[in-house]
Amino acid sequence: MTDQPRSRRLVAAPSRLPEDSLAYALVTAAGLIADVVGGLTLTDALATLWARRPDTPPGVRGAILDLAYGTLRDYGRQDFILDQLLQNPLPEPVQSLLRVALHRLDTRPDTAHTTVDQAVEAAATLLEGKFKGVANGVLRNALRQATELRAAADADMVAEHRHPPWWIRRLKTQYPKDWRAILVAGNTHPPMALRVNSLRSSRDEVLESFADANLPVRVLANGTLILEKPVPVGRLPGFAEGCLSVQDAGAQFAAQHLDVDDGQRVLDACAAPGSKTCHILELADVELTALDTDASRTRRISENLTRLGLSATVKAADCRNLDAWWDGRPFDRILADVPCSASGVVRRNPDIKWLRRGGDIARFASQQAEILEALWRVLAPGGKMLYATCSVFAEENGEQIAAFAARHPDCRRLPIGGQLDCQYLPCTDHDGFFYALLEKAA
Numbered sequence: 193m194t195d196q197p198r199s200r201r202l203v204a205a206p207s208r209l210p211e212d213s214l215a216y217a218l219v220t221a222a223g224l225i226a227d228v229v230g231g232l233t234l235t236d237a238l239a240t241l242w243a244r245r246p247d248t249p250p251g252v253r254g255a256i257l258d259l260a261y262g263t264l265r266d267y268g269r270q271d272f273i274l275d276q277l278l279q280n281p282l283p284e285p286v287q288s289l290l291r292v293a294l295h296r297l298d299t300r301p302d303t304a305h306t307t308v309d310q311a312v313e314a315a316a317t318l319l320e321g322k323f324k325g326v327a328n329g330v331l332r333n334a335l336r337q338a339t340e341l342r343a344a345a346d347a348d349m350v351a352e353h354r355h356p357p358w359w360i361r362r363l364k365t366q367y368p369k370d371w372r373a374i375l376v377a378g379n380t381h382p383p384m385a386l387r388v389n390s391l392r393s394s395r396d397e398v399l400e401s402f403a404d405a406n407l408p409v410r411v412l413a414n415g416t417l418i419l420e421k422p423v424p425v426g427r428l429p430g431f432a433e434g435c436l437s438v439q440d441a442g443a444q445f446a447a448q449h450l451d452v453d454d455g456q457r458v459l460d461a462c463a464a465p466g467s468k469t470c471h472i473l474e475l476a477d478v479e480l481t482a483l484d485t486d487a488s489r490t491r492r493i494s495e496n497l498t499r500l501g502l503s504a505t506v507k508a509a510d511c512r513n514l515d516a517w518w519d520g521r522p523f524d525r526i527l528a529d530v531p532c533s534a535s536g537v538v539r540r541n542p543d544i545k546w547l548r549r550g551g552d553i554a555r556f557a558s559q560q561a562e563i564l565e566a567l568w569r570v571l572a573p574g575g576k577m578l579y580a581t582c583s584v585f586a587e588e589n590g591e592q593i594a595a596f597a598a599r600h601p602d603c604r605r606l607p608i609g610g611q612l613d614c615q616y617l618p619c620t621d622h623d624g625f626f627y628a629l630l631e632k633a634a
């Protein structure tokens with residue numbers, strides 16, 4: 193995905209394909225991939241798709257999502273293979289249809305011929321069917337040359353690791369030992385992780401209800417429940433009653449590391465959609481202000497608070513603009529869960545790795561530095577601020593905090609689990625997160 197003009201071009205699946213056919217899922221997923229190639233996030237592309245086709249049955253939605261997410265996880269590999277098979281890229285969305293079909297050939301070799309037939313059916317409905325023959329030829333060549341193509345892809349850095357070159361190089365420099373494991377984790381399917389709302393239920397009660405519902409689950413050291421197989425939230429016993437929330441185990445460390453106590457005044461400065469806000473309120477009886485600059489996303493904070501039976505003051509404001517939201521009373525605890533590259537959560541948002549550019553990291557870092565400066569002013573003497581990102585890049589994490597501490601003699605860094613830079617690398621159990629706890633001199 194190179195620097196393309198950011199455009200919206202969702203492709204409507206032609207109605208003559210039956211909705212429950214593989215061809216329909218392939219062509220619809222191809223439209224989503226073409227949107228991402230055009231610069232849209234997958235979340236936005238999906239929102240548009242479901243708004244246009246609200247009656248899509250759950251099974252069809254699932255098939256489209258699997259293909260779209262899987263294709264974006266593997267994107268670098270399919271483009272490498274298409275480069276070997278095509279003289280010039282085909283116009284969108286045909287090129288993306290081939291990406292999706294290659295992804296399916298790779299992951300479902302048992303149904304290779306069905307995939308090719310259905311992809312050709314799908315191609316017949318795009319751009320007046322002009323590329324049906326080419327699609328057929330390319331996919332059949334991909335099957336015939338599978339062994340050679342696989343070997344060539346394994347020898348190419350981007351095709352092998354399925355991340356952009358600048359990203360791989362950065363990780364190699366910053367994590368000489370772990371870069372490969374980080375990339376592998378970024379290409380896996382994320383687990384469905386849950387948080388128990390201790391105000392509404394106990395972990396034992398939840399475990400019992402899951403056993404009754406035949407939903408196998410395991411418990412991590414920080415209390416996170418990991419479902420063996422993801423299910424729609426509607427099937428989770430106790431979800432509607434506010435006993436549970438969906439939240440990655442790495443994200444659950446935020447409220448746990450903030451060190452909150454009853455009666456404190458707490459600020460969650462970048463709070464939407466409010467997962468960590470709610471977790472803090474489940475852990476302690478505090479007076480909490482939840483801020484977010486994005487007014488549409490602050491509504492999600494309020495919805496989550498209501499579902500879980502919690503309350504906080506929710507405001508839409510840029511936390512750097514103190515005049516817009518601060519009443520002058522300092523906070524005992526501040527969570528600064530700042531906007532970041534999200535490089536630690538690419539397995540959940542695989543479009544991110546292709547949409548980001550290397551230069552974005554410095555832009556995030558300077559925005560984060562501004563947020564830290566503003567929030568330090570509203571922290572009470574003796575108070576603590578937890579800085580958090582879901583990034584693995586040092587510029588946004590250790591380097592950011594080292595520079596901040598150097599600028600502020602009244603800042604003392606407190607260890608978390610024995611470490612000043614608490615970097616959780618993405619792995620089977622959790623996404624990648626960074627935490628640093630800062631105390632202001634009394």
Ligand SMILES: C[S@@+](CC[C@H](N)C(=O)[O-])C[C@H]1O[C@@H](n2cnc3c(N)ncnc32)[C@H](O)[C@@H]1O
Nearest residue numbers: 462463464465466467468484485486510511529
């Ligand atoms: C990592 S997300 C927060 C996730 C949230 N803490 C949670 O756990 O649900 C970062 C958030 O920061 C918000 N944001 C970005 N810049 C901001 C600013 N200057 N002031 C307040 N919020 C900001 C974004 O709108 C986004 O919702």
